[in-house]
Amino acid sequence: MSDSSSKPAGYDIDLGNECSRNAYGWAKKTFANRQGKPGEPAQDLDGGFSNEIRFGQERLGISSDGIGTKIEVAERVGKFDTLGYDLIAMVADDLIAGGFVPTNLSNIIDVHTLDYEVIDELMRGLHDAANFSHLAVTGGEIAELGNRIGGWPGARMNFNWCSTAVGALHPSLQRPISGATVRPGQVVVSLKSPSFRSNGFSLARRTLQNLFGDNWHTAPYDGLDATPHGSAGHTWGEVLLMPSLIYAPAVARLLDSGLSLHGVAHITGGGIADNFKRVLKNGVGAELDALFEPLPAMQRLTELAGIAPADAYLYWNMGNGMLLVTEESDAEEVVNQLQADGYEAKVAGRITTEPGIVLKVGAGELTYEA
Numbered sequence: 001m002s003d004s005s006s007k008p009a010g011y012d013i014d015l016g017n018e019c020s021r022n023a024y025g026w027a028k029k030t031f032a033n034r035q036g037k038p039g040e041p042a043q044d045l046d047g048g049f050s051n052e053i054r055f056g057q058e059r060l061g062i063s064s065d066g067i068g069t070k071i072e073v074a075e076r077v078g079k080f081d082t083l084g085y086d087l088i089a090m091v092a093d094d095l096i097a098g099g100f101v102p103t104n105l106s107n108i109i110d111v112h113t114l115d116y117e118v119i120d121e122l123m124r125g126l127h128d129a130a131n132f133s134h135l136a137v138t139g140g141e142i143a144e145l146g147n148r149i150g151g152w153p154g155a156r157m158n159f160n161w162c163s164t165a166v167g168a169l170h171p172s173l174q175r176p177i178s179g180a181t182v183r184p185g186q187v188v189v190s191l192k193s194p195s196f197r198s199n200g201f202s203l204a205r206r207t208l209q210n211l212f213g214d215n216w217h218t219a220p221y222d223g224l225d226a227t228p229h230g231s232a233g234h235t236w237g238e239v240l241l242m243p244s245l246i247y248a249p250a251v252a253r254l255l256d257s258g259l260s261l262h263g264v265a266h267i268t269g270g271g272i273a274d275n276f277k278r279v280l281k282n283g284v285g286a287e288l289d290a291l292f293e294p295l296p297a298m299q300r301l302t303e304l305a306g307i308a309p310a311d312a313y314l315y316w317n318m319g320n321g322m323l324l325v326t327e328e329s330d331a332e333e334v335v336n337q338l339q340a341d342g343y344e345a346k347v348a349g350r351i352t353t354e355p356g357i358v359l360k361v362g363a364g365e366l367t368y369e370a
Contacts, residue, residue, distance in 0.1 A: 013270055013314060045178055047278045049094040049266050052169070052176055059169040061100025061176070065090035066162035069201040073240045075155035076217040080118050082243035083161065084126030086198040089244035090268065091165035092133050093322065096248040097264040097279075099177040099255065100167035105130065106139030107163040112149040114142070115157035122161065133246050135165065170255040179263040179279030179325070186262060186351045187331040191250075192292045192344035193321030195242035199269045200316040207305040208236055223296035239297045247322045250341045254324075259334050263325035271314040273357050273368035276323050280357070285370060288349035289360035292319040309363035318361075325351060 024046075031041045034053075042052035050063035067086045074080050092102040109122065119142065130137050151158030169176060196204065208216035217237030220226075226234070247266075254261060263279030272288070280286060294302070294312070298319070302312045312318060326334050331347050338345035352358075355370035 013274065017270070017274070042176070045098065045176060048176070048178055049097040049264075049278070050091075050100060050167075052098070052100075059176070061095045061098050061167045061169065062164065063091040063094040063166075064162065064164040065094065066160065067198040069205060070196075070198050070240070071159065071161065072152050072205065073201065073217065073237055075152040075158065077235075077237040077241050078156065079241060080121035081125040081128075082241065083122060084124075084129040085132075085243035085246060087126060087161055087163050088129040088133055088135070088165070089246045090198055091163055092135065092167075092246055092248040093266045095165060095167040096251045097177065097266045097322075099170050099173045099261070099264075101170050101252045101255075102133055102135045102165050102167040102248050104136050104138045104167075105163050105165040107137065107161065108141045108143065110143050110145050110149055110160045112144075112146060112151070112158040114144060118157040118159075129246065133248055135167075170252065172255050172258060177261055177264055177279075179281045181262045182279060182281060182284055182325050182351055183262070184284055184351050184353045185328065186325050187328045187347055188286060188288060188349045188351065189324045189326060189331060189334050189338070189345055190288075190291055190320045190348035191247055191322040191324070191338065193267070193317045193319055194245055194295070196240060196295075196298070197244040197268065197317060197321060200271075201240065203305075203307075203315045204240055204301060207301055207307075211304055212236070221297070223300040225296045236297075245321060245343070247343070250338055250343050251322070251324070253341060254334060254337060257333075257337060259337070260327045260330050261324055262327075263323075265323045267317040267321050267323065269315075271312075271316060272318065272320060272323070272359065273314060273366075276357060277368070277370055279325065280351075280355075280370065283355055283370075285352045285355045285357060286349055287352050287358045287360070288323075290346065291348045291359065291361060292344070292346070293362065294318040309361070310366050310368075313359060313361070313366060320348070323348065 034040045038055045040054045050061045053060050095102045212219040219236050221236050221239050265276040267275050298316050335345045357368045359366040
């Protein structure tokens with residue numbers, strides 16, 4: 001039995017992975033219901049970031065996710081118009097990790113009691129993020145659930161927000177990107193994340209609660225990028241609320257250009273190690289010795305809470321939101337195109353013959369088993 005009390009965030013990543021595998025195992029038992037029929041699920045994307053469903057020759061991807069306890073940060077700060085970027089990033093970037101270009105999204109907002117202005121802010125932000133991502137919001141539901149929904153007591157509206165998105169397999173691909181063609185010697189490119197995205201908030205909130213008490217969101221932020229010297233924000237609440245950068249449009253344009261992508265890992269819960277190993281198949285590993293540095297806020301939280309670097313790289317993206325595996329001959333062009341699109345990107349390492357992931361970072365060498 002796992003002991004979550006010994007975990008920095010108060011929950012057990014390994015237990016979460018076990019539950020996810022169990023849930024997916026039950027889901028797979030339903031695949032036979034659509035075998036040979038429209039909506040037939042793929043059988044070869046186990047462990048991927050999304051799944052494939054087939055309608056004749058049309059191959060679609062489907063992904064579901066939410067934005068977790070980042071919602072409480074918005075409730076505390078009283079700002080809701082950026083959460084749409086987080087909601088779309090979680091599903092759109094899972095889709096593009098498989099080579100599926102996001103096309104449509106449906107969402108569900110479960111609320112305690114309704115507040116018209118908060119709903120308007122949420123949907124305005126979703127509209128802006130959808131326009132950035134070139135997808136249409138074609139379904140939705142708002143459900144008033146009363147005491148079934150909780151949250152910060154001082155909020156204008158307590159709610160939960162989840163979505164499901166679909167996308168079409170990029171026309172340049174014969175099959176989804178799964179990591180099946182990842183080989184030693186290929187190059188890993190990292191896309192920088194300017195925020196926590198929508199993951200690791202249980203650990204961040206617990207740390208700040210212990211340090212600053214119930215009103216931690218108003219505590220002054222003192223990281224190296226604190227305003228006026230930087231751009232992160234004045235308070236810890238503002239820093240944690242910074243929206244997710246959506247990578248799907250840029251990765252789709254790489255595929256438009258015919259550049260090689262053998263694996264794409266969306267760095268969410270579980271950090272770099274848990275997510276990148278999902279595309280390291282055929283017994284290969286990776287050495288990442290030039291990742292982007294952890295965001296100052298992540299570094300500051302690590303120091304304040306005494307979190308071991310190995311744990312920090314499991315709970316947060318540590319400044320790296322997506323990892324791409326490409327041929328060495330394409331790496332420079334991949335980086336240049338991503339930068340031309342306004343993203344920060346660089347070569348971060350290589351695929352190795354030895355299994356496992358080695359991170360060579362400022363805190364030292366961190367090793368994670370395959």
